Amino acid sequence: MRAIRQHFALLPAALAAVLLLLAGCAPARHYESALVLHDLAAGEQASRLKHATPAPLRETVNYTVDGRERRADLYLPGPLAACKTPGAQFSPNCPRAALVAVPGAVPRGNDDPRFTAFATTLARAGFAVLAPEMPGFRELRVRPQDAREIADAYRYALSRPELAPEGRAGLFAFSYAVGPAVLAALEADIRDDVRFVAALGGYHSLPNSMRFFTTGWYEHAGAWHHLAPDDTGRMVLAYSSLDYLDAPGDETLFERMVEARRKDPAADLAPLAAKLSAPGQTVYALAVNTDRERFTELFDRLPEAMREDIARLDLARHDLDNLKARLWLVHGRNDNLIPWTESPALAAAAPEGSSRVFLIHRVVGHVDLAVSDILTWRFWTEDLPDLWRLWRVIDLLLAERAS
Numbered sequence: 307m308r309a310i311r312q313h314f315a316l317l318p319a320a321l322a323a324v325l326l327l328l329a330g331c332a333p334a335r336h337y338e339s340a341l342v343l344h345d346l347a348a349g350e351q352a353s354r355l356k357h358a359t360p361a362p363l364r365e366t367v368n369y370t371v372d373g374r375e376r377r378a379d380l381y382l383p384g385p386l387a388a389c390k391t392p393g394a395q396f397s398p399n400c401p402r403a404a405l406v407a408v409p410g411a412v413p414r415g416n417d418d419p420r421f422t423a424f425a426t427t428l429a430r431a432g433f434a435v436l437a438p439e440m441p442g443f444r445e446l447r448v449r450p451q452d453a454r455e456i457a458d459a460y461r462y463a464l465s466r467p468e469l470a471p472e473g474r475a476g477l478f479a480f481s482y483a484v485g486p487a488v489l490a491a492l493e494a495d496i497r498d499d500v501r502f503v504a505a506l507g508g509y510h511s512l513p514n515s516m517r518f519f520t521t522g523w524y525e526h527a528g529a530w531h532h533l534a535p536d537d538t539g540r541m542v543l544a545y546s547s548l549d550y551l552d553a554p555g556d557e558t559l560f561e562r563m564v565e566a567r568r569k570d571p572a573a574d575l576a577p578l579a580a581k582l583s584a585p586g587q588t589v590y591a592l593a594v595n596t597d598r599e600r601f602t603e604l605f606d607r608l609p610e611a612m613r614e615d616i617a618r619l620d621l622a623r624h625d626l627d628n629l630k631a632r633l634w635l636v637h638g639r640n641d642n643l644i645p646w647t648e649s650p651a652l653a654a655a656a657p658e659g660s661s662r663v664f665l666i667h668r669v670v671g672h673v674d675l676a677v678s679d680i681l682t683w684r685f686w687t688e689d690l691p692d693l694w695r696l697w698r699v700i701d702l703l704l705a706e707r708a709s
Contacts, residue, residue, distance in 0.1 A: 338431065339701040343693065345427045347677050355430050359398070360384060362429035364422075367436075371458040378459055379416050379437040380469075381429035389468040401434035402707035404463040404470035408440065408456055410481025410507075410673065411542050415444040420673065421480070428478075432707055434469040436462070440483075446545035448482050450618040453489035460496050476502040476631070476706055480673050481644065482542065484508025485619050488652075491631045492624070500631040504703060507637055507644050507672050510652035511622040513605060515644050516543065516592075523598040524645035530598065536643045536672065537567065540593045550612040553583035560586075585609045626655050633661035636699055638670035662702075664695045 345355040363382045370376065384399025405428055409421040416422070416437045425435040438459035442449045460477065463470050477500060479487035484505040491500040509515040518524045519539025522532050544560045551557075559578050566573040579590045589612075592604040605613070617623050633656050637649035646665060653661035669677050669692040677693070678685040 335704050336701060339697055339704055342427060342431050342700050342704070343697050345430065346424065347675055349423055355427070359430040362426050364426075367462075369458075369462045371461050374454075374458060376455065376458050376462070377439040378462070379425070379439070381425045381433075381435040381437070383429050383432055383434075386468055398432070401469050402432040402471065403434070403474035403476070404436060405433040405476060405478055405703075406436050406438065406456065406459045406463055407478045408438065408480065408483040408487055409443065410483050411443045411446045411448055411538075413444060413446065415440060428703075431704060434463070436469070443483070446542045447549065448486070448542060448546055448619060449549070450486075450489075450615050452483070452486035453493065456483075456487055456490035457493040457496050460490065460500065464496075464499055473499060474501070474706060474708075476500065476504065476703075478504045478703075479506075479508065481507045482509065484652075485512065485621055488621055488626070488629070488633075489619070489624070492626070492629055497628065497630055501706060502632040502634060502702075504634045504699065505636065505649070505652075506670075507641055508635065508652065509621065509644050509648045510655060511648065512616055512620040514622075515539075515648060516605070516616075517598060517601040518645045519543075519643055520593060521596050521598045521601060524647055526647050533640070533642055533645070537571075539643055543593050544589060547586070547589040547609070547612060550609040550615075551583060551585050551589070553586060555581065556583055556586040563590075621652060621655070627657060629656055629660065631660075634664070634699055634702055635661060636664045636666065636670070636696070638666045638672060640668070641670075641672045643672045664699055666692045666695060668692055669696070 341353070341355040341358075345353040360383075363384065365380050365382070366377065367380045368375070368377050383401060386400070388397070389400035407421075407425055407428070409415060409418055412418045416439060421437070425437055428435050436459055438455055440452060440455060442452060456477070460475065463475055464473060477487045477491060485508065487503055487505065491497065491503050514524070516539070519535045520543070522535045523530055524533070525531070541564055544564065548557050548560070559582055563575050563578050566575065566578070575590075575594070579587060582590055588604070588607040588609070592601075592608065595601065595604055633653060635649040635653055637646045639646045649663050649665070653663045668688045669675055678689050
């Protein structure tokens with residue numbers, strides 16, 4: 307997450323003072339939540355949390371679940387050597403709960419600086435953060451089997467009591483990883499053990515999200531609204547389609563298209579598109595379409611196997627009544643990759659009373675956090691209410707360490 311100006315270093319004390327007045331039942335945790343929020347906003351810059359806690363450890367772990375070999379990054383508050391004895395969870399160097407965290411489809415995957423900063427901050431807050439390696443995400447591909455990979459990571463975390471004392475654990479997913487994370491929480495072997503799923507910028511209807519990131523149109527309260535979309539969605543669509551295209555030249559052509567648009571957003575892709583296979587051209591036609599009225603027609607032309615897998619990933623086509631986990635859904639109103647309306651829709655589909663939605667008006671776009679200088683009027687009138695909402699999410703998260 308983006309670093310902010312130096313004046314924001316004043317925020318923990320100012321924000322904590324307000325929070326302690328408004329919610330005095332757990333003042334120590336409330337103040338710690340303000341420190342965590344500040345550290346997330348500070349990025350690599352100094353913060354009170356960094357000053358008060360040792361640098362977390364990051365290590366690679368390999369594990370096997372039902373014969374499936376997996377790999378993950380593990381972030382720890384400190385060495386685990388002394389964390390297997392009774393009462394060790396009360397040591398500041400030992401995990402108080404486990405958090406299986408999954409980034410979205412980004413080329414650097416678990417090594418994306420925004421994600422590593424997030425995992426490091428949560429490890430400072432006493433979580434054992436387990437980030438499963440998701441090869442498809444590094445290739446900008448979202449696949450149904452991603453849910454099983456996340457569920458296996460969760461089983462592994464629970465199998466190590468020193469990581470998840472008394473089974474305290476949950477999931478945190480970003481962007482398109484939210485769908486597979488919710489599906490993982492529905493898997494029979496972990497469904498009863500997932501306490502919560504925290505989600506930032508996730509989806510409910512995958513086709514609706516695809517319509518948005520290709521055309522920029524989304525529907526709310528019976529009216530259509532438009533926001534210029536991020537091209538990342540189109541790239542994920544193109545790369546995800548490669549699993550369903552037989553023509554060997556299509557992958558190279560799509561890579562050349564992506565590179566051309568990176569160099570020149572207005573580059574003419576028609577000459578390259580003309581060389582695609584027939585199935586490849588159906589994907590291209592959907593990716594470049596900006597007419598919301600044509601979306602369904604073009605979507606229905608996608609390769610059948612691709613549409614079937616999209617349906618498997620589409621939370622709107624799943625019965626969520628069996629979901630036992632609590633849902634905390636955070637979404638930026640200015641999200642230009644997945645429309646903000648998706649989180650309220652997901653909450654409405656979950657069991658009654660199991661979900662909470664936190665809509666962020668300005669400081670969060672898709673998954674990045676950007677805060678104004680604390681000495682500006684915008685900070686006090688626009689940013690501070692958003693930070694209050696984010697603080698509430700963090701406070702819920704920290705409460706799970708002792709529940």
